[in-house]
Amino acid sequence: MSKVIYKRPRYLKPNIFHYCPGCGHSIIHRLIAEVLEELDIGEKAICVPPAGCAVLAYNYIDVDMGEAPHGRAAAVATGIKRMLPDRVVFTYQGDGDIAAIGTAEIIHAANRGERITAIFVNNGVYGMTGGQMAPTTLPGQISTTTPSGRDLRRDGPPLDLSEMLAIARGSVYIERTAVNSPKNIRNTKRAVEKAFKVQLADLGFSLVEILSQCPTNWKMTPQDSLKHIDNVVTKFYPLKVIKDETGL
Amino acid sequence: MTKKMIFAGFGGQGVLMMGYLLALSAMRDGKNVTYLPAYGAEVRGGTANCTVVVSDEEIYSPVASSPDYVVVMNKPSLKKYEGTIAPGGILFINSSLVDIEPNRTDIQALKIPVNELAKEVGSDRAINMIMLGAFVEKTGLTSLDSLEASLRYVTKGKEKFMEINKKGLIKGSEFVKRS
Amino acid sequence: MSEKVLMRGTHVIGEAAIRAGCRFYAGYPITPQNELTEYMAAQMARYPGRVFIQAESELSAINMVIGASMAGARAMTSSSSPGISLKQEGISYLAGQELPAVIVNTVRGGPGLGNIAPTQGDYFQATRGGGHGDYRTIVLAPYSGQELADLTVKAFEYADRYRNPVMILADGMMGQMMEPVVLPEPIDPVTLPKGDYILDGAKGRPSRLVKSLYLDPPVMEEHNWKLFRKYQQIAREITTWEDFMIEDAKLVIVAYGTCARIAKGAIRRLREMDLKVGMLRPITLYPFPSKPMKELTLKVKSFLVIELSTGQMLEDVRLAVEGRAKVHFYGRPGGVVPTPDEIAKHTNLIYHRQGLEGEDYE
Numbered sequence: 001m002s003k004v005i006y007k008r009p010r011y012l013k014p015n016i017f018h019y020c021p022g023c024g025h026s027i028i029h030r031l032i033a034e035v036l037e038e039l040d041i042g043e044k045a046i047c048v049p050p051a052g053c054a055v056l057a058y059n060y061i062d063v064d065m066g067e068a069p070h071g072r073a074a075a076v077a078t079g080i081k082r083m084l085p086d087r088v089v090f091t092y093q094g095d096g097d098i099a100a101i102g103t104a105e106i107i108h109a110a111n112r113g114e115r116i117t118a119i120f121v122n123n124g125v126y127g128m129t130g131g132q133m134a135p136t137t138l139p140g141q142i143s144t145t146t147p148s149g150r151d152l153r154r155d156g157p158p159l160d161l162s163e164m165l166a167i168a169r170g171s172v173y174i175e176r177t178a179v180n181s182p183k184n185i186r187n188t189k190r191a192v193e194k195a196f197k198v199q200l201a202d203l204g205f206s207l208v209e210i211l212s213q214c215p216t217n218w219k220m221t222p223q224d225s226l227k228h229i230d231n232v233v234t235k236f237y238p239l240k241v242i243k244d245e246t247g248l
Numbered sequence: 249m250t251k252k253m254i255f256a257g258f259g260g261q262g263v264l265m266m267g268y269l270l271a272l273s274a275m276r277d278g279k280n281v282t283y284l285p286a287y288g289a290e291v292r293g294g295t296a297n298c299t300v301v302v303s304d305e306e307i308y309s310p311v312a313s314s315p316d317y318v319v320v321m322n323k324p325s326l327k328k329y330e331g332t333i334a335p336g337g338i339l340f341i342n343s344s345l346v347d348i349e350p351n352r353t354d355i356q357a358l359k360i361p362v363n364e365l366a367k368e369v370g371s372d373r374a375i376n377m378i379m380l381g382a383f384v385e386k387t388g389l390t391s392l393d394s395l396e397a398s399l400r401y402v403t404k405g406k407e408k409f410m411e412i413n414k415k416g417l418i419k420g421s422e423f424v425k426r427s
Numbered sequence: 428m429s430e431k432v433l434m435r436g437t438h439v440i441g442e443a444a445i446r447a448g449c450r451f452y453a454g455y456p457i458t459p460q461n462e463l464t465e466y467m468a469a470q471m472a473r474y475p476g477r478v479f480i481q482a483e484s485e486l487s488a489i490n491m492v493i494g495a496s497m498a499g500a501r502a503m504t505s506s507s508s509p510g511i512s513l514k515q516e517g518i519s520y521l522a523g524q525e526l527p528a529v530i531v532n533t534v535r536g537g538p539g540l541g542n543i544a545p546t547q548g549d550y551f552q553a554t555r556g557g558g559h560g561d562y563r564t565i566v567l568a569p570y571s572g573q574e575l576a577d578l579t580v581k582a583f584e585y586a587d588r589y590r591n592p593v594m595i596l597a598d599g600m601m602g603q604m605m606e607p608v609v610l611p612e613p614i615d616p617v618t619l620p621k622g623d624y625i626l627d628g629a630k631g632r633p634s635r636l637v638k639s640l641y642l643d644p645p646v647m648e649e650h651n652w653k654l655f656r657k658y659q660q661i662a663r664e665i666t667t668w669e670d671f672m673i674e675d676a677k678l679v680i681v682a683y684g685t686c687a688r689i690a691k692g693a694i695r696r697l698r699e700m701d702l703k704v705g706m707l708r709p710i711t712l713y714p715f716p717s718k719p720m721k722e723l724t725l726k727v728k729s730f731l732v733i734e735l736s737t738g739q740m741l742e743d744v745r746l747a748v749e750g751r752a753k754v755h756f757y758g759r760p761g762g763v764v765p766t767p768d769e770i771a772k773h774t775n776l777i778y779h780r781q782g783l784e785g786e787d788y789e
Contacts, residue, residue: 042629043628043629043630043631044628044630045628046497046498046626046627046628048494055640058636058638062629062634063628063629063634064626064627064628064629064634064635064636065626065634065635065636065637065638066493066494066497066524066626066636066637066638067520067524067636067637067638067639067640068490068493068494068520069490069516069517069520072486072487072490072493072516072517075482075486075487075488075490075491075493075494076490076491076493076494076497077494078480078487078491078494079451079453079490079491079492079493079494079495079496079497079498079502080494080495080497080498080626081494082451082478082480082491082494082495083450083451083478083494083495083498083499083500084498084627084628087627087628104483104484104486104487105483105486105487105490107483108482108483108487112480
């Protein structure tokens, strides 16, 4: 007798990911699909994907999707959720999308306590446009627009968006996780599940910041990029529950 | 018949309400009307004015570059609008606040001491209704009855406001009848 | 039928929108249209399931409207010129994603901060699309309180029918002015048909996608041609204008909105002087009534475009008449509103210069 111990989640389409080898997006997509299935919310989920590498998320995650202009996902999600308060509405946004061009939208959505969930994928670069500096690029990190490294005097330090959003009174659950190890992946799944539960319980705004690896733009092997998260990225962006006022 | 008029004064003198109530009454009488309040920076600094057009025909321009009637509740308004009145037009002056004489001789000027009349009515807040009562008595653009009905519509029948405003309308109207 | 009410233009738009089944409104303060936002704030709260949000920016407001529209709601936002510039990003997405929405522009003076007086300086922005990409926005230009009400209802109908953003182009004077209006009969939004594209969760159906991304050029090209065919259909079906005293006219004024009202006042005076002047008033600015204008050139050889700008619709009139008639222009930009006398004087001058007073003029 054989037993199924691993299969494609129901809400993951049978398509081959276009992401680069070692990229964290495919892991995160799968985790979201698993949680949608386990919480049985896939049929009432609506996702607002970003402009960025994950712009094609609709090729993989099998739920209703509405594309937002770059950075505006939180506003678009607000409009959807206010019209359909009993659905599960989430954004999927990169660091450039949510922490640079979309800061106004996310801060005010969080502050209004919009009953939406933001999946914030932080890999420290603008991936799709070719590896430019993001608001989360680390000091000294080389990118195509910081060819000699991020200069704190010129570029300022990395932005702690999740910590900023924790100050917003309408946010209730914010956690930073990573997907560079089995343990961290499991923990990310738990955080994503919790964030959706927060929305289902109508508690307020929830966000999971997921540190993700971008070997291509970091100019590293996939293995090195996983180590880089532990050794360097988490020193600036520690993995932790940043805010939890849910009582869950 | 198309008549254009401007109501002008300080904010708080009920100038906009005068124009609105007149427009509302004329509309309820079956006339075409437009009511255009000045807005934005123009009304900052405490002045208020509005333009009302009443007509049996379709009203084209809601603006009055040479109004038939002008109501001035304060001195600056007299200075601003006296020159614009169409020849043969009527200027209604709040003589309680405006102590200067108009220069024009080709128009009719009517002085109404609204603040003094308001004391007789028993409320300073009735000054705009006193002026409106006088205005309507003189111009015949609508009737006191129609104004009263419109007033009831606007105040949603709140008797307290009704009573004092109605008294004001009658006071103004009687003042014109007597003079 | 409802009775006549005396209502401020901004309130008329708001009330007509609510009666048309608008379920979502997002706005941001800007003069001279704040009364509309305030009206929606007060009135939407009276209906269960309808939402008013004061957004953190014009950008957010239009993007919230995108979301509400995706969710299947009749949705509206409003602003004035500088705010509409910010909304153009979202309007481009609405066009690309083929989502219905209504945008009200109470035009003020510009460029830049400009002023808050009535102008028509946003004609190009409104009728040329305004945002990036190869698209068109339906643009309606009401000129009276009653048209504000009627065209607001039409705006929602057109938006749904063509799945396209619709802009109502008003100005500060239209917004502030009160006129007697018969309000439309209220529609219960529940009775409106549900689009087969809306996002409400993929229960018992395949998941849906609302997008404007077409990476493959041939696919993008077909999307562009599809939109183009839609705009052609729109032009065939909804082009609207008013002919005023046009039968015997030797000179035809072309004006819209506030300007057209004042021009009508001028025409009345000119007619008293026996000048054969009429007006063609575009009610839809996009689609523009090019066809009737061109047909008019068979008998009219002189047009006078009057705008509260330095001449924007002027270009559309020139394109429409294709050189078959002389096109004159009179403009007052910056928030200066000409008087009927001023327009009459100017028209009179052109009329005589062109020798139109002669009976046998061809």
